Every structure is written in C-alpha cells, then in structure tokens.
Amino acid sequence: MLFKDRTAAGQVLAKKLADYANRPNILVLALPRGGVPVGFEVAKALNAPLDVLVVRKLGVPDNEELAMGAIASGGVRILNQSIVNQFQIPDEVIARVAVQQERELKRRENMYRGDRPFPDLKGQTVILVDDGLATGATMWAAVMSVKQQQPKEVVIAVPVAAPETCEEMQSKVEKIICANTPTPFYSVGLWYEKFPQTTDDEVRELLNKANNHHQPLLFGK
Template sequence: MLFKDRTAAGQVLAQKLADYANRPNVLVLALPRGGVPVGFEVAQALNAPLDVLIVRKLGVPENEELAMGAIASGGVRILNQSIVEQIQIPDEVIASVAAQQQRELERRETMYRGDRPFPDLKGKIVILVDDGLATGATMWAAIIAVRQKQPQEIVVAVPVAAPETCEEICSKVQKVICANTPSPFYSVGMWYEKFPQTTDDEVRELLNKATNNHQPLLF
C-alpha cells in the first residue's frame, strides 16, 4: 500500500479506528510534526479532540537518522542501550544531544501550545498517532509520557510501520493499529507518494482548525 500523502493516510487510519468514534473520553494525541496531518484526519473522523505530544529523537552523531534514544514532554528520556553500546557513545555525547533536543522540544511546546495546558489524560482513551514507525524509539517515549498521566487505555495508530517494530509496540499498549507493515521496510517516507516536511505553521493551523471543528459530546 502506497499512501498519496499524510492526509490520505490519516483517512485510511481513521476507518480502522471507527470503533472509537463519538466517544466522549477519546483524545487523539499526534506526534509533531509529521503525525499532525495524520492525526487531524483521525480526530475529524472520530469527532474527537486533537492535541500534540512533543517527542524528539536522539540521533547518533554523524548518523542522525539512527536513534540512540528519544525524549518526550514530561521529562521522559529513553536510550537504546544496544545502539549506545555497539557504537560506544560516551555519556557526555548523549547528554549534549539530549540537551540540544530538549531545547527544541521546549521551543515546539511554546510554538504549538502557547499558554494552553497539556490535556488531562486521566481515565481517557488516548490514541497516539504518527505518520509511521521505523525504530519505534519516539513512540516508546510517547507511551511512557502518556502512561504517567493515568489514561484508561493507550492505542497506537500509524499508517505504516516496520513489521518488527509494530510487533514490539504491541507488547507495550492495549491496542496497536499499523495499517501497512511492508517487508522489507526501508523507511517511512518510502511508502508515501508525497512526503514533504510538515512545517510549524501547518501544525498550528491544523491544531486551530481541529479545535474550531470539534463538537464536544454531551452525555
């Protein structure tokens, strides 16, 4: 399955999440930036509020696409010990990369949320959405961050994922939906016809649009 773009991927994903439509305790949390266009379509289809959870990959110096870990809002930091040990990455290098990504995480928090507080997740069904899963490091950090907020259920939903990563995430949450698990996988972008960088302005525009469109359910 090749998705036209993130919007089309979100529409496909939304169909697979139809059981969660029009439920007052459902919240869609998208991982910026690429997960937001996908999450927007899911939230619209489910008539659920949309928000963001900021997560940053800790890339290996000289090979930043390779994740040695990730950080997430709420002070979460995870490390891929096998990568760290295999490449023998010193602690001071990890600390430096983490500090740099923490600054970017805080910048995005301010940019996307401003003074608006992080949503209350206690007792909620939280659907974590991204545009794809490669190593799963950022999603794992997101899961840990959400768990701290005592949700009723965590659902991970992505249009495309490496088969082994999808399987691994299945052991960490109540439900996982990977619409496409191609093998060999190569990269997330390989499975989209159009895969441009999502901008900060696009993220803010979609969040504002989702807020204006959402009709709270009164039961």
C-alpha cells in the same frame, strides 16, 4: 500499500479506528510534525479532540537519522542501549544531544500550544498517531509520557510500520493499529508518494482548525 500523502494515510487509518468514533473521553495525540496531518484526519473522522505530544529523537552523532533514544514531554528519556553500545557513545555525548533536543522540544511546545495547558489524560482513551514507525523510539517515549497521567487506555495508530517494530510495541499498549507493515520496510517515507517535511505553520493551522470544534472538551479541567 502506497499512500498518496499524509492526509490520505490519515483517512485510511481513521477507517481502522471507526470503533472509537463519537465516544466520550477519546483524545487523539499526534506526534509533530509529520503525525499531525495524519492525526487531524483521524480526529475529524472520529469526532474527537486533537492535540500534540512533542517527542524528539536523540540521533547518533554524524548519523542523526539513527535513533540512540528519544525524549518526550513530562521529562521522559529513553535510550536504545544496543545502539549506544554498538557505536560506543559516551555518556557526555548522550547528555549533550539530550540538552539540544530538550531545547527544541520546549521551543515546539511553546510554538504549538502557547499558554494553553496540556490536556488532562486521566481516565481518557488516548490514541497516539504518527506518520509511521521505524525503530519505535519516539513512540515508546510518547507512550511512557502518556502513561504517567494514568489514562484508561493507550492506542497506537500509524499508517505504516516496520513489522518487527509493530510487533514489539504490541506489548506496551492496550491496542496497536499498523495499517501497512511492508517487508522489506527500509523507511517510512518510501511508502508515501508525497512526503514533504511538515512545517510548524502547518501544525499550528491544523491544531487551530481542530480545536475550534473541541476546545471545551480538550482544555476544560
């Protein structure tokens, strides 16, 4: 399955989540930036509110696409110990990368949310959406961040994933939906005809569109 773009991928994914449509206490949390166009389509189809959970990959120095770990809102930090050991990455290097990414995480949170509070997740069914899963490091950090708030249920939903990552994540949440698990996988972007970088402006525009319809539900505490 080759997706035309993230919008089309979100529409396909939404059909696989149809059982969650029009339910109370459902929240779609997209991982910016690429997960937001996907999550927007999911939220729209399910008639559910949309927000973002900012997660940052901790890339291996000189090979930043390879994740040695990830951080997420709420002070979550995870490490891929096998990658750390394989590349013999010292603690001080990990700490330096983490500080850099923490700075970017806070910048994005401020840009996307401003002074709006993070939604209360307690008792909610949270659907975590991204444009794909490769190593799963950022999604696992997102799951840990969400579980700190005691949701009723955590669902992972992605258009495409490495088969082994999708299988591994099944034990971490109540439900996972990977619409496409191709073998060989290689990378997320290979399974999209168009895979441009999503911009900060696009993220804010989609959040504003979604929140115009669901603001009382999302942010009422």
